[in-house]
Amino acid sequence: MKVVFSDRAFAAIMAETTEKIKTETGGLFLGSLKDGIWYVIEAIDPGPKSVFEVAYFEYDQQYTQHLINKIANLYDKKLELIGLWHRHPGSFDRFSATDDGTNSKYARMRREGAISALVNIDPKFRLTMYHVDQPCRYSVVAYAVGDHLIPDEMLQYKSPEKFKSLMAGIISDKYKDFHPSVSLHGFLKSVLPYMKRIKINEPFAEMKNSEIAIERILDALVEDSAFLADEQGIAYAISRAEQFICLSQDAIDVPVKLYFRYIAEKDIVVFSYKNNCYLYESNAFRRAFEQAKRGR
Numbered sequence: 001m002k003v004v005f006s007d008r009a010f011a012a013i014m015a016e017t018t019e020k021i022k023t024e025t026g027g028l029f030l031g032s033l034k035d036g037i038w039y040v041i042e043a044i045d046p047g048p049k050s051v052f053e054v055a056y057f058e059y060d061q062q063y064t065q066h067l068i069n070k071i072a073n074l075y076d077k078k079l080e081l082i083g084l085w086h087r088h089p090g091s092f093d094r095f096s097a098t099d100d101g102t103n104s105k106y107a108r109m110r111r112e113g114a115i116s117a118l119v120n121i122d123p124k125f126r127l128t129m130y131h132v133d134q135p136c137r138y139s140v141v142a143y144a145v146g147d148h149l150i151p152d153e154m155l156q157y158k159s160p161e162k163f164k165s166l167m168a169g170i171i172s173d174k175y176k177d178f179h180p181s182v183s184l185h186g187f188l189k190s191v192l193p194y195m196k197r198i199k200i201n202e203p204f205a206e207m208k209n210s211e212i213a214i215e216r217i218l219d220a221l222v223e224d225s226a227f228l229a230d231e232q233g234i235a236y237a238i239s240r241a242e243q244f245i246c247l248s249q250d251a252i253d254v255p256v257k258l259y260f261r262y263i264a265e266k267d268i269v270v271f272s273y274k275n276n277c278y279l280y281e282s283n284a285f286r287r288a289f290e291q292a293k294r295g296r
Contacts, residue, residue: 003038003115003129003143006155010145012043013127017087017119026086028064029115030072030079032154038115038131038141039150041079042071065218065225065238073230076156081106081222083115083132091122095130095138104136105219109282115141184234185254188273191288194295196279198270200263210243213262217245220269221260224285232289247271 005013009029016025030042044067072079083106086099095103095118106114113133120126129143147155221238228234236249245260260271260280269280 001036001038001131001139001141003040003141004149005040005143005145006042006150007145007147009040009043012045013085013117013119014125016043016045017121017125020087021121024087024089026084028068028081029083029085029117030068031082032077032080033082033110033112034151038082039154040082040115041075041150041154043085044068044071065222068222069226069229072226074157075154076158076162077154078230081109083117085117085119085127087119087121091120093118093120093126093128100136103132103138104134105216107132107134107136109223117143183254184228184236184249184256187228187232187234187285187289188256190292191285192273192276192278194288194291195284198277198279200270200277213243213264214240214245216262217260217269220280220282221245221247223283227283227286227289 009031013027016027019025026046027043028046029040030044031038031040033039044064046064068081084102095116099116103114103116106116113131116130116132118128118130120128127143129141130138131141132138225238228236234249236247239246239248241259243261247258247260249256256273258271258273260269262269270277271280272278
């Protein structure tokens with residue numbers, strides 16, 4: 001197992017580190033895993049509302065989610081969120097207890113786990129690359145840098161013709177019965193029969209730290225947010241209401257508002273729609289969509 005960075009991705013890490021040289025900082029990795037090699041094609045910045053301190057760093061969750069969608073959509077081959085990096089003060093190149101929690105969340109996103117890097121300036125730039133397995137087991141892995149080490153198809157952008165084709169598909173009547181190119185309501189009609197509906201009889205207490213609840217919801221939504229926007233062509237808005245995240249579409253046909261909530265007592269994320277409550281996990285909409293296609 002090893003990690004290969006594109007020239008652009010590695011330059012982005014160094015640029016972000018240089019800009020925030022006096023504090024901690026970090027970013028997220030977009031790429032793919034093939035034949036045991038993690039290819040990091042893009043390293044996106046942490047966002048304007050991130051918290052930068054000497055010994056503490058926190059991502060701007062809503063910004064990074066937005067940027068993941070935008071950057072990934074440029075490439076012909078689908079990019080996925082495969083890991084993250086951040087800087088530690090001095091020569092401390094091991095993960096803290098807080099880091100363990102964050103790394104565990106990313107490792108749960110896929111069977112193969114995730115990758116996580118630590119950057120130190122002691123006094124020169126130094127990057128230590130880790131693979132994170134479930135339930136948060138670390139192993140140091142080697143890394144290399146260079147576009148010449150990456151398959152050409154992974155670096156290829158979508159062509160203008162590809163975007164024109166996607167536009168045509170969105171507005172075509174050919175897919176109006178199933179392809180939910182503009183209607184979130186239409187998409188939900190197709191997939192909700194394949195999602196797990198649950199009953200919540202007792203009221204659950206709100207978490208004292210609402211930021212943890214919001215982070216847990218956004219972590220779960222990252223992959224599906226890209227799926228809805230980039231692959232299904234669904235335009236939507238994400239907003240926050242206290243300890244809820246609302247995914248909404250003001251609408252082409254029927255206005256839709258999905259309210260997502262993290263229930264700490266059960267360690268689950270749920271969403272409500274039309275007086276029903278559904279269990280939500282990472283990639284739940286994608287999985288339900290695939291089931292709906294097979295069931296037609």
